Amino acid sequence: MxxxxxxxxxxxxxxxxxxxxxxxxxxxxxxxxxxxxxxxxxxxxxxxxxxxxxxxxxxxxxxxxxxARLVLRDLAALRTAARSAAEGAVGRVDVAATSSSALEPTTSIIADLREHHPGVTVSTSSAQSAAEVVTMVLQGRCEVGVCGSRERPAGNGLVAHHLRDEEFLLVVPPGALPGAGPVVPPEALRGMRFVVPQPQTAVRALFDRLAGTVGDMTIVAEVGDRSVVLPMVLKGIGAGLMPDGWADLARRAGADVHRFDPPERLPQWLVHRAGPVTAATQAFVDTTLSARDTGQSPPD
Missing domain, CATH: 1.10.10.10 (Winged helix-like DNA-binding domain superfamily/Winged helix DNA-binding domain)
Structure with missing residues (x-):
């Protein structure tokens, strides 16, 4: 063979x-x-x-x-390990990420990699849920994954590192909550209309939980591409629930951003298979954990 x-x-x-x-x-x-x-x-x-x-x-x-996918990954790991001994980390790492995790911390990780490991190229693949990220890594379709999950991701041969607790925010059209401060209670959502992603996502799970507790929260648009939520919010179609990685972009675009009291948080994880990995994958993992350990996110 x-x-x-x-x-x-x-x-x-x-x-x-x-x-x-x-x-x-x-x-x-x-x-x-x-x-x-x-x-x-x-x-x-x-x-x-x-x-x-x-x-x-x-x-x-x-x-x-x-x-077959896993065998090819292992062969690539052996090949790039030999090259990296002389050239440093080189090659491509395939990363599976949910939409919020693709924004942060993945964007910052890629920026750090570009500075410290210029021979590494990152290719990202989108996933709807943490379970899909885990599946993509275990099947060998991607070498590493970043996702949010209330439970530590688990699977045979899977390694999971806790990165940080991602915070979810309320994003509304400018002036939609007159008199509201930067922090609002969940009850402030009662009577509001929302643009939401499709089921199986962390944001949709949060919306469903809040709607079940607060009540009278109406879905006016359900989108498959979560990048259109913010433009819809700015058009006045409805409010949105977004991870904190979107906060600066939402504010610069003109939306009002509010935190919740108590905060709504979701653990973020870095996952990869146990055993040998390519030099590019190891550089991605090391860069991610280094950023975590220097104070950007809590330890395991």
């Missing part, structure tokens, strides 16, 4: 078929089909069922694809 065969196998899965995978890999489709055929013969199983022009994973293929 060759590394190239595993790369071809995973690319076909990621691209949804042989045609798109061949185009992405810059190889002729017959060569790609021949390599997969050889892999199937070596393994003694059928990896794909050919249905018309489509390739559908077999049950054996479904069992092997995550293992």
């Amino acid at each position: 060759e590394r190239r065969q595993l790369e071809y196998f995973v690319e076909i899965v990621e691209r949804g078929g042989f045609t798109h995978a061949a185009r992405s890999l810059h190889v002729a489709q017959p060569s790609l089909s021949r390599a997969i055929g050889n892999l199937e013969r070596e393994l003694g199983v059928t990896l794909f069922h050919r249905v018309g022009r489509n390739a559908v994973l077999s049950s054996a293929g479904e069992l092997l694809v995550d293992r």
Whole structure:
């Protein structure tokens, strides 16, 4: 079995078929089909069922694809470890992050990496929830993840570091709460209209919990792209609940930002697989934990 065969196998899965995978890999489709055929013969199983022009994973293929991703990650770790011995941390790290975590602390981590590890490139993938982040890391689709979760993320072979407690804020159109100070009680939400993200997100869970406690909180818009919440708030469509990473941007855009009393907080976590990681991933992890340990977020 060759590394190239595993790369071809995973690319076909990621691209949804042989045609798109061949185009992405810059190889002729017959060569790609021949390599997969050889892999199937070596393994003694059928990896794909050919249905018309489509390739559908077999049950054996479904069992092997995550293992193949992890093998490729480990091979990359060995390769970059050798390079980093002479050149320092180099390469790419794939990071899964929920939307709030992609803003902070991920943005600050990338800025620090650019300064201290210029040979490292970060590629981020969005996730709807902490559970999806964990799945992406354990399946090898990403090497590291950043997410918010009330419980410590857990999984076989998963390492989780507590970074900080993210605080959620109320963001409203300017002047929407006349006379209100910088801190408001949950009861101030009664009678308000809200723009909310779809279910399974931390912000939506907070809204649902507050609505169940306070009552009379109306959803006027439910969005899949959480980056449009702030523009909708500024248009006067409704209020929004946002993590503290959005606070400066919201204020500069002209929105009013209020904290809650008592504060609404959610632990943020850095997760990665146990065992060897690439030099780029190690640089990302070390940079994140260094920022935490210098006072930007509490220790484990």
